[in-house]
Amino acid sequence: MSTFVMDTVNVMNRELRPVWREPMSVVFAMIQPLVFLGLFAPLLPQMADGSALQWFVPGIVAMTALMGASFTGSNLMEEMQSGSHERQLVSPLGRPALLVGRALKEVVPMLMQVAIIVAVVTPFSFDLHLGGVLLAALVLSVFSIGVGALSFALALASRGEDWMFWTVQQTLLFPALLTAGVLLPMEGAPRWLEVVSMLNPMTYVVDAVRALFAGTYPADVVLQGVAGAAVVAALGLWVGVRAMRRSS
Amino acid sequence: MTHSHHTDHSSSPAIVTRGLTRHFTSRKQTVEAVQGLDLEIGQGELVAFLGPNGAGKSTTLRMLTTLIPPTSGTAQVAGHDVVTGQREVRRAIGFVGQGNGAGHRQLGRDELVSQGRAHGLSRADAHRRADELIEDLDLTAVADRKVSSLSGGQRRRLDIAMGLVHLPRVLFLDEPSTGLDPQNRANLQGLIQRLHAESGSTVVLTTHYLEEADALAGRVIVVDHGTVIADDTAARLKSGLGDLVRLGFGSASASARAASRLARVADARVDVADGTVDLRVKDGSAMVGELLADLAADGVPPTRVEVARPTLDDVFLDLTGRSLRETQQSTEPSTPETESEVAA
Ligand SMILES: Nc1ncnc2c1ncn2[C@@H]1O[C@H](COP(=O)(O)OP(=O)(O)OP(=O)(O)O)[C@@H](O)[C@H]1O
Ligand SMILES: [Mg+2]
Numbered sequence: 035m036s037t038f039v040m041d042t043v044n045v046m047n048r049e050l051r052p053v054w055r056e057p058m059s060v061v062f063a064m065i066q067p068l069v070f071l072g073l074f075a076p077l078l079p080q081m082a083d084g085s086a087l088q089w090f091v092p093g094i095v096a097m098t099a100l101m102g103a104s105f106t107g108s109n110l111m112e113e114m115q116s117g118s119h120e121r122q123l124v125s126p127l128g129r130p131a132l133l134v135g136r137a138l139k140e141v142v143p144m145l146m147q148v149a150i151i152v153a154v155v156t157p158f159s160f161d162l163h164l165g166g167v168l169l170a171a172l173v174l175s176v177f178s179i180g181v182g183a184l185s186f187a188l189a190l191a192s193r194g195e196d197w198m199f200w201t202v203q204q205t206l207l208f209p210a211l212l213t214a215g216v217l218l219p220m221e222g223a224p225r226w227l228e229v230v231s232m233l234n235p236m237t238y239v240v241d242a243v244r245a246l247f248a249g250t251y252p253a254d255v256v257l258q259g260v261a262g263a264a265v266v267a268a269l270g271l272w273v274g275v276r277a278m279r280r281s282s
Numbered sequence: 283m284t285h286s287h288h289t290d291h292s293s294s295p296a297i298v299t300r301g302l303t304r305h306f307t308s309r310k311q312t313v314e315a316v317q318g319l320d321l322e323i324g325q326g327e328l329v330a331f332l333g334p335n336g337a338g339k340s341t342t343l344r345m346l347t348t349l350i351p352p353t354s355g356t357a358q359v360a361g362h363d364v365v366t367g368q369r370e371v372r373r374a375i376g377f378v379g380q381g382n383g384a385g386h387r388q389l390g391r392d393e394l395v396s397q398g399r400a401h402g403l404s405r406a407d408a409h410r411r412a413d414e415l416i417e418d419l420d421l422t423a424v425a426d427r428k429v430s431s432l433s434g435g436q437r438r439r440l441d442i443a444m445g446l447v448h449l450p451r452v453l454f455l456d457e458p459s460t461g462l463d464p465q466n467r468a469n470l471q472g473l474i475q476r477l478h479a480e481s482g483s484t485v486v487l488t489t490h491y492l493e494e495a496d497a498l499a500g501r502v503i504v505v506d507h508g509t510v511i512a513d514d515t516a517a518r519l520k521s522g523l524g525d526l527v528r529l530g531f532g533s534a535s536a537s538a539r540a541a542s543r544l545a546r547v548a549d550a551r552v553d554v555a556d557g558t559v560d561l562r563v564k565d566g567s568a569m570v571g572e573l574l575a576d577l578a579a580d581g582v583p584p585t586r587v588e589v590a591r592p593t594l595d596d597v598f599l600d601l602t603g604r605s606l607r608e609t610q611q612s613t614e615p616s617t618p619e620t621e622s623e624v625a626a
Contacts (some may be wrong), residue, residue, distance in 0.1 A: 041400070048396045052387035117381020118393075121444065124347045124379075125400040126372040 041127045045135025049109065050142060063143055064150050067098045071151065085159035091151060092170065092247040093216040096240045098147050099174045100211060102140040103181035104203050107189030110136065115194050123278070133274040137182025141175050148174070163249030169256075170246040177239050177263035183270030187277035214240045238262030294361055296452050296484035297323040297346065301355035304341050304508075315341040317508040318355065323486065323501075328478050330495035330516075331488040333505040334598070339488040340380055342505070343454050346486075347377045360452050373401070376450030380457055383441040386430040390421060390440045393429070394447060401448035408447075415443040418473060420466070434461040442470065446477060453477070455487035459494060471498050492516065492593055504601065511601050523592040523600055524550075525566030527573065529559045530586030540582045544573070559584075567591070 078086035113119040156162045192198040214236035231237050242259020302319040305312050316338040331339045344350045348368045357364045360374035384393045398408030416425045419439040438461045459467050495502045496516035504512040531537040541554040550563035567589045
């Protein structure tokens, strides 16, 4: 187990090094969700039960997590072409560590983004519940690792064909966001859309994050959210490790 | 097999393959990249796989390093099966692939350290090892630069350094000298031989160059179309071939006269083309002085002299009776082309 942790930290640190060396890229990544929020928030209708921001911010946070994690494979594409992925495969690094380490590369900036978003919106009509936010960040991290692993598997399956990776990533990204109720509430959706939404594990993650951001801890919602994140993580790792074993 | 293996009772072979085979299927076409390889490489051997493009060298190495599973057959490396004992195999080996092992956005030194850490070195040891290798491979000036800014040869040296970080028991190098200038080529040979001598590692490398195989390896395995066509020492592979002595003359008549004199040289093959005489003879390089003196005494001094050692192409021609399929690969780095031999 400790080898897993050591290997994962090794892979994650290696992935993060170029990020830290280019601080401007970090700054832009931090600002992006804020721009989105700034443009979108004024358009939000006033809601019956509390401020629109209270409803919308957790969605933006979940969106940021999904987007970041879904880019995990793009770095890998480059390294598959150069041969450094191959070098890592021949090293004794554990296969799950290769996956999780790369996925964590997107989780670390994601957590920073969450911190910045929360810091920026708190002075406005947003109530900060620190305990809930931290718990939500944990759930999102597990979810991100799963999405990152799926993105990794997609990169392997694309076998260096950039267009394939980006087409599939984009095609899946927006339906996943919309049916999870990130941007618009799912209440009043037609039956078929409701079913799709119920089948999307991200729906439960987003619901749990909203509850937690509001400082409430309804056991069923939170547990469903944890379960949704865990399902995505387990699926991602399973698919990812399999893809790595078969990528030859 | 004429080669005597360094196997004894206490040490099992470093590499054993039995019927090792790999097919690739793409677009309904099957490529038999490696076909039924039976090999035994003893601990501490230094072996070169020599073969033309597409012979199956990389595919063999990729199977032995756990990157791809065999289609059929088995292979053991450092005592572990490459399919069922992947983890153990990976711990024991080092691999320098045909591509670039260092990430383009990384710094060279960082890559060396994280490779060392991946192999279980402590932080301090990994840094110490990185420093050593940076020195050994003459990377001091570039080790702290982004890998994408390095020249091809510098990047290659970094790849090699990464393969050596953990002093692997079995080291695989896929065309290690590609892109290196002559000085770094010589440097690399020294480094590999030093590693081999100091740590007793088994080294398997691939190359297109007979000269390189000769300079480095005790044993040369010539492969083509996925099968072994010769397995011997470089010296013995070359012994039947002799050197090529090419003499240029001012006129066709002079070359014809010289050829008739040279026909007296024992065990030599003489080809005359317009103004040029090609003499293929064992130890030709040692004989040149005498030959020139004789020809001068006979009144036909050559105006030009070239001596070429045998190349992969020559070995190939000798073994298979045909020339390499892709002739550009037959150019040795430091010796002149021998086109007339290829055409002969
Ligand atoms: N992934 C693959 N898919 C399909 N065919 C492949 C694949 N990898 C290798 N081959 C084919 O297998 C054969 C052997 O290739 P291999 O890379 O082992 O040759 P090589 O001896 O290393 O050549 P080179 O000297 O050019 O590096 C070639 O015909 C190659 O096209
Ligand atoms: Mg090759």
